[in-house]
Amino acid sequence: MMREKWIGGVLLLLVGIFTDVQGAFIGINIGTDVSDLPSETDTVALLKAHQITHVRLYNADAHMLKALSNSGIEVMVGITNEEVLSVGESSSAAAAWINKNVAAYLPSTNITAIAVGSEVITSIPHAAPVLVDAMNYLHKALVASNLNFQVKVSTPQSMDIIPKPFPPSTATFNYSWGPTIYRILQFIKNTNSYYMLNAYPYYGYTSGDGIFPLDYALFRPLPSVKQIVDPNTVFHYNSMFDAMVDATYYSIEDFNFSGISVVVTETGWPWFGGSKEPDANTGNAQTYTNNLIRRVLNDSGPPSQPKLPISTYIYELFNEDKRPGPVSEKNWGVMYTNGSAVYPLSLSDSSQITGNSSGVFCTAKANADPDKLQDGINWACGQGGANCTPIQRGQRCYLPDTIVNHASYAYNDYYQKMKSAGGTCDFDDTATISAVDPSYGACKFSGSSNSSKFTGLTPASVAPSTAVGGWSSNLQVSNLQYLIPAAFLALLLL
Known part of the structure; x- marks a missing residue:
């Protein structure tokens, strides 16, 4: 699913980050195809007031990056899919992009990552041949500015490049994209970056023709007779989310790479859909998001990589009512722009609760x-x-x-x-x-x-x-x- 958005000002009032000292964090994606967005200054004031520490922006809006100055918030900026071609075809264009959108704001604006495009391989395949060139040019520009240790470069990809994600142990990337994927992994390994994964159990469930139960997609316990088990490893998978992450690790291993960690740059569940989208409802969205938060904050990895926590960005902060497509496309947000929540979120299973966690x-x-x-x-x-x-x-x-x-x-x-x-x-x-x-x-x-x-x-x-x-x-x-x-x-x- 293509996620291109313009990130200007946004009234971020919510789920930013809950991080353990050395463990996983939960961040928030911010799209701006939204009516009545507040100013960038108001956005950052809210972020700081609520100690939100990680956000992902889909471009490098100057007003937003300036407003984030001295906030301490970790920012992932994005190169839009439209920009990938120009940056990938010219090292000077990449250097200019870094100077304008990264170096100009550091260190006061805490930019820590660059997401190059959004699901480029599957959404704009004609740009795939220059994708890794763009990543390399950007990294070299960071090296020239002595920023390569501060800012990592990677590119978010969807699960669509893994044709058969289950069982995870046999998963592999689509070999038709093999050379490009190999170069991406080689770049990530060489630069000590990480693999950016967009993982949506909602789509895995709704397109699965009933193969997997809804509870599996929503992190809910399954009865013993319906446990999801990889027959090759005998690993039990308690959620489709874990299986998707593990399928990615096995696909990376299939290309003979190790030591590359996975960060989930998008995941979520739509809370409202059209007449043919019955699973997009508030009950499922609330269940998925709450259980996702608890899952990530337990600081464990998937079955094959139990010691690698899964830092995750929730998609998304606001309902993007201007987005085209089916009704569900407009209703992934966890917040309304007036500051109220689309559905209650709970961290009651988290040790990080700071309020009256002992009461009911x-x-x-x-x-x-x-x-x-x-x-x-x-x-x-x-x-x-x-x-x-x-x-x-x-x-x-x-x-x-x-x-x-x-x-x-x-x-x-x-x-x-x-x-x-x-x-x-x-x-x-x-x-x-x-x-x-x-x-x-x-x-x-x-x-x-x-x-x-x-x-x-x-x-x-x-x-x-x-x-x-x-x-x-x-x-x-x-x-x-x-x-x-x-x-x-x-x-x-x-």
């Missing part, structure tokens, strides 16, 4: 029926005795004005008051227990230790609300905009 909270399910949520709010705020004043218009927990946010506050207030007397967190199966403190900004949920110093952001504007049953909720967007737990933002962050 009762929150609304992201994909619950809006009518049931409204019934739950009415009951909790009425017969249940919850204090729902904070979610009224103008009060500290009113924004974001979504039914999921309001239900979460009401449910949790009831639960914290009544759990010792037998109160449950169910509300007609619209609620769930979470270890993530959902407090944000001035809105503190009952049961919060208030230990986190995070001072979350509230959207600058929201759609008009509709009062139902006496309690305000925005039913028009209730199935779209969801509260992002402060613990998540405080965590995504190192």
